[in-house]
Amino acid sequence: MNWKISIASAAIAFLGLAGSAAAEGALNIYNWGDYTSPELIKKFEQKYNVKVTVTDYDSNDTALSKIRAGGHGFDIAVPSANYMPIWIKEGLLLEARPDQMDNFKNVDERWVNVPWDPGRHYSVPWQWGLSGIGINKKVYSGDINTSAIFLDPPKELIGKINVEPEMNDVLFATIRYLGGEWCTSDKELLKKVRDKLIEAKPKWLAMDYSVTEKLPSGDYAAVYYWNGAILRSRLKNPDIAFGYPKEGYPIFMDSVVILKDAKNVENAKLFLNFIMEPENAALISGFAKYANGIKGSDKFMPPEMKDAPELVVPPQFEKAGEFLAACSPEVSQLYARIWTDVNK
Template structure:
């Protein structure tokens, strides 16, 4: 982008979006469940005269398998950062060049030249957060800042725990629990990880994608899950408490990308540009309760987002977080074998 003049960039923006606002049509979004603001979709539909359909998935692997199979009919997908290199390598994403779009100037510099999509040729930020512990303190009042909540659960929580059905998040926490490093191939560590997860699973109630309503009601007493969803649970019931696993927790970013075989490319590009407007990015965060990566969106945030304990990481736990990077294919094969055993 550095070699392009401001005039050239402006010209591309005009060509890309001049007709989008008046072009009726469709847009099919494939996104994580309960993660898309209805208010945002309504605003986009009205502004662009486009009918939007949102289809949910519950894990990165589910989304990847569905698109790999073909015949899906989706235009947009929202993979996590550690999966985007896989999508790109398999030629599943369109190089849509969001870095040349009008509103790209609003992307927080922290999220521009990222490892998984250098310079943002394929994707734009949707939301980012971390995976931590949620406990309904009606059932348990002890330490919540540990992965032991789901790996060596206290008696009060046995049979009442839900764990996110996302391989990398679960394996990350378990590897760190045993003092290992992410993407390790150390056989001794991985055997401990496998054995612990198989043992622990017998003490869980579910590996369910949805917790927002079940944690506050007590259907689940403890969860290993994403911070935004746990915040939504706490807003329903103040007895819900969030914890940062001191052994280590994964940090993630999910980004919007256009599929290579998308049928509604112009509408998909318009949506990309649309969500980089601060007010619109705030709608995404206000609904799902995660940070979004768009500068200026804070001004449009609802009050409860400002100092939420699920979003403001205490200094003592900052160093325990690590951005979840992509592992080499041979490492992922090892992890997939462990995950398959755990899911039996």
């Protein structure tokens, strides 16, 4: 189905209304830490005379809990695809109809009729990527295309590993490492998953978000983390290498949404349309080093991203990647209990 706006006058009227109503004021963005391009924000502020405030969060669960509680003061958030159905079902989002905005024509067709927001009535692509392995080659020279790096770590890496503190990404890799499928409710397998993580965790140094500083500096010798951050680390230290877990790795997409209780709705709509401009989408990717969902943005990307091994999946590992889908509430509860036990 073609979700592009069908009547040009409607697009002009929509943007004219939004522009006249939001030529000044404020915009409050709630986003993952170290994920928002300062250059992008400055450009938006100058174009629309809008003061933007960005507040960071550290996980999907943190963001969801904050918005559920209300009284947050945010206009925009950036949830991951597997959490989007929860946000929509609970009525936390404004049906802003980005599919009717002028720049929606720039959204890559792959990212239009997505399962979590068919036709994009609520959200606009921000960035997408995957979780994989980052290694300091001076410390370890063995096979890095495996989740064994953090689940059954070699002796060279014990006590030097950081694992991203994001429940679904870690559980996905562990389930696949043990031969299961994502969203499984197999109690016997899930017990093995729990036991494996509890066994492995003492061999890790940390579960935090400081990878772009601590991996290149040598504080971490290995990480299970998002590919864009590992690319940023390699640009600081050429001894960093990236591995694709052959047992299976999760693919994510984060999308920009407007909150139902947003105070600056028209400015938020301006921002959604603004980031669908290819040159602006390239600013997002150029900063955090992830791919985006906007056609034509590649020609504005930094040259180091063109053939980056962290972004170009080798053919032999393509089938190991799986988009991180939302599991049923019952399965999600099982996974949450495992995660609680792991973090005790």
